[in-house]
Amino acid sequence: EAQVTQNPRYLITVTGKKLTVTCSQNMNHEYMSWYRQDPGLGLRQIYYSMNVEVTDKGDVPEGYKVSRKEKRNFPLILESPSPNQTSLYFCASSLFEGSGTEAFFGQGTRLTVV
Amino acid sequence: GDSVTQMEGPVTLSEEAFLTINCTYTATGYPSLFWYVQYPGEGLQLLLKATKADDKGSNKGFEATYRKETTSFHLEKGSVQVSDSAVYFCALGNAGNNRKLIWGLGTSLAVNP
Numbered sequence: 001e002a003q004v005t006q007n008p009r010y011l012i013t014v015t016g017k018k019l020t021v022t023c024s025q026n027m028n029h030e031y032m033s034w035y036r037q038d039p040g041l042g043l044r045q046i047y048y049s050m051n052v053e054v055t056d057k058g059d060v061p062e063g064y065k066v067s068r069k070e071k072r073n074f075p076l077i078l079e080s081p082s083p084n085q086t087s088l089y090f091c092a093s094s095l096f097e098g099s100g101t102e103a104f105f106g107q108g109t110r111l112t113v114v
Numbered sequence: 115g116d117s118v119t120q121m122e123g124p125v126t127l128s129e130e131a132f133l134t135i136n137c138t139y140t141a142t143g144y145p146s147l148f149w150y151v152q153y154p155g156e157g158l159q160l161l162l163k164a165t166k167a168d169d170k171g172s173n174k175g176f177e178a179t180y181r182k183e184t185t186s187f188h189l190e191k192g193s194v195q196v197s198d199s200a201v202y203f204c205a206l207g208n209a210g211n212n213r214k215l216i217w218g219l220g221t222s223l224a225v226n227p
Contacts, residue, residue, distance in 0.1 A: 058214070
């Protein structure tokens with residue numbers, strides 16, 4: 001089954017404690033991205049990757065890091081989380097072919113930073 | 115730059131009512147247009163798409179037509195069900211955007227029995 005898997009689904013952490021949210025896709029997609037979803041602000045892209053070892057900033061990259069060492073994995077790293085990073089996070093992947101391809105989303109990670 | 119504007123919610127309907135959620139866009143070139151749906155507690159999933167002007171996307175009783183003359187991609191369904199309660203996102207994909215999707219803010223739909 002084609003899917004994007006994120007872990008964990010829920011996470012409560014304290015300010016400053018480094019954390020990683022994992023994302024893995026089994027569709028051999030080249031393009032992967034991370035979004036955060038906040039009430040009234042919709043979806044905002046944090047980082048994206050067009051292929052292995054190729055990553056770039058999205059609209060709201062401050063406070064986040066990513067890596068793309070393998071095609072299937074695209075972890076999101078918060079080196080020093082702060083309360084304003086409390087949000088719902090989604091990983092997505094899609095084929096790298098034109099603009100009409102479908103994006104597949106993970107189930108989401110609800111992060112609370114206290 | 116490219117942008118998407120969709121009607122604000124929440125929208126509350128009774129079962130079997132007609133649904134329209136408006137979506138308009140601004141873009142250069144020839145973008146593709148999408149509707150995604152997010153059911154409670156889940157990630158987004160593609161509902162339908164259209165890749166060129168006058169195309170009609172359809173799925174699960176929902177339809178949307180890509181209207182270049184009015185730069186619109188309104189979502190419609192003739193008879194909604196309680197199970198259609200979700201958040202609906204209009205999105206635009208343009209090859210000139212490094213594959214980035216441009217998202218509307220989402221419209222929450224609640225269908226009452």
